[in-house]
Amino acid sequence: MQLKDRNYQIQGVDVLAIADEFGLPLYVYDANKIIEKIGLLRSSFAGVNLKIKYAAKALTNVSILKLMRQQGVDMDSVSVNEARMGMLAGFEPSQIMFTPSGVSFDEIREAVDLGLQLNVDSLPLLEWVGQTYGHSVPISIRINPHIAEGGNIKISTGHADSKFGISILQRSDIRAVVDKYQLSVAGLHIHTGSDFKNADAFLRGAEVLFDLASDYSDLKFIDFGSGFKVAYKEGDHVTDVADLGRKVSEAFQSFCQQYGRELELWFEPGKFLVSECGHLLVRTNIVKENPSRTFVAVDSGLNHLIRPMMYDSYHDIKNVSNPLGDEKTYTVVGYICETDTFATDRPLPDVRPGDVLSFENAGAYGFSMASTYNARFRPAEVLVYDGSPYVIRQRETFADLMRGQEILEFEEEFVKN
Numbered sequence: 001m002q003l004k005d006r007n008y009q010i011q012g013v014d015v016l017a018i019a020d021e022f023g024l025p026l027y028v029y030d031a032n033k034i035i036e037k038i039g040l041l042r043s044s045f046a047g048v049n050l051k052i053k054y055a056a057k058a059l060t061n062v063s064i065l066k067l068m069r070q071q072g073v074d075m076d077s078v079s080v081n082e083a084r085m086g087m088l089a090g091f092e093p094s095q096i097m098f099t100p101s102g103v104s105f106d107e108i109r110e111a112v113d114l115g116l117q118l119n120v121d122s123l124p125l126l127e128w129v130g131q132t133y134g135h136s137v138p139i140s141i142r143i144n145p146h147i148a149e150g151g152n153i154k155i156s157t158g159h160a161d162s163k164f165g166i167s168i169l170q171r172s173d174i175r176a177v178v179d180k181y182q183l184s185v186a187g188l189h190i191h192t193g194s195d196f197k198n199a200d201a202f203l204r205g206a207e208v209l210f211d212l213a214s215d216y217s218d219l220k221f222i223d224f225g226s227g228f229k230v231a232y233k234e235g236d237h238v239t240d241v242a243d244l245g246r247k248v249s250e251a252f253q254s255f256c257q258q259y260g261r262e263l264e265l266w267f268e269p270g271k272f273l274v275s276e277c278g279h280l281l282v283r284t285n286i287v288k289e290n291p292s293r294t295f296v297a298v299d300s301g302l303n304h305l306i307r308p309m310m311y312d313s314y315h316d317i318k319n320v321s322n323p324l325g326d327e328k329t330y331t332v333v334g335y336i337c338e339t340d341t342f343a344t345d346r347p348l349p350d351v352r353p354g355d356v357l358s359f360e361n362a363g364a365y366g367f368s369m370a371s372t373y374n375a376r377f378r379p380a381e382v383l384v385y386d387g388s389p390y391v392i393r394q395r396e397t398f399a400d401l402m403r404g405q406e407i408l409e410f411e412e413e414f415v416k417n
């Protein structure tokens with residue numbers, strides 16, 4: 001059902017006014033939504049020593065990182081550049097987890113030089129860390145527990161054929177390398193993908209780590225990665241965070257008792273913290289009635305929001321400028337020379353050329369996966385904080401597209417004969 005908001009607002013600010021002031025297409029984020037999600041996570045895990053490490057790749061903007069830090073959230077990075085942005089946002093290197101997958105030893109060296117918390121995801125890397133640093137650099141080890149969960153193979157990472165982590169079946173190999181170099185293992189980590197639906201699947205992963213923990217006596221934390229499923233449309237099955245919090249906390253407390261010490265429980269949510277906060281506002285260019293379908297073409301496409309095309313993700317769409325129009329069925333497409341369909345046969349209030357549409361749940365993996373394909377600009381980004389909108393990334397210009405390109409001078413013009 002389409003919510004017929006008369007005036008679509010974010011923190012009392014009219015969304016159409018934001019569109020007018022900053023232009024389209026535009027990403028708009030609601031800081032309050034992020035803060036609300038952090039609070040929900042904290043209250044659900046009240047009984048344990050919880051550390052939230054925001055997975056920066058979901059929405060990689062230095063002001064968003066600053067907001068996280070202001071809220072007492074640490075960060076998780078998958079590249080040294082993300083970590084550098086985190087440091088610009090004020091994070092201490094030690095607050096930043098570095099979870100590479102298959103990156104070069106040169107980048108690992110940079111990460112260690114910066115002082116990031118290194119998470120090791122392969123046996124060759126473990127060996128290299130041993131040879132290079134011995135026990136001087138405390139590490140975390142990323143385990144693949146081989147738990148298949150969730151529907152989308154493209155985003156699930158914990159199954160047997162996934163490239164991520166060191167297989168739990170190689171437990172004794174891990175131990176052998178750790179012993180050989182007297183490595184200091186501070187943490188154990190799993191991140192099984194983005195589609196966990198219930199606490200039980202989470203707990204099965206947790207049990208794998210609790211069992212493995214008996215191999216290591218100096219642990220400081222257990223990191224459960226992410227995998228929180230968020231709602232994209234009404235009726236979607238979502239992770240019941242309160243239920244998860246209760247069950248995981250309970251299991252964790254009894255594990256700590258067994259282990260003999262209270263450890264930190266880490267999570268690395270990306271999508272959970274920033275998906276809902278984000279809206280991609282676009283303008284309708286053309287409404288085209290074909291014999292079989294009515295197409296709405298907007299001034300955006302897979303260059304700005306690729307999830308619908310890449311993951312078949314569903315994004316709710318609001319007609320911000322005509323919320324009370326009669327409902328009709330539309331197929332909403334982009335302006336890129338590819339088949340970039342946002343939504344097929346979607347009921348929407350009457351869409352007219354010029355209407356402003358909002359793609360909802362666009363905060364995570366929206367801008368951060370955007371490109372300049374077709375030589376088009378990426379959108380600007382605006383954060384609504386404390387009732388006011390602030391630009392946190394300017395719209396690109398033609399000069400941005402040309403930056404770094406060298407214009408070669410050829411000696412002769414090609415002459416057609």
Ligand SMILES: *Cc1c(COP(=O)(O)O)cnc(C)c1O
Nearest residue numbers: 055099191194226268269270271
């Ligand atoms: C991507 C990623 C996350 C965040 O996943 P979400 O589904 O966005 O919550 C967490 N940890 C690691 C290591 C990741 O690569």
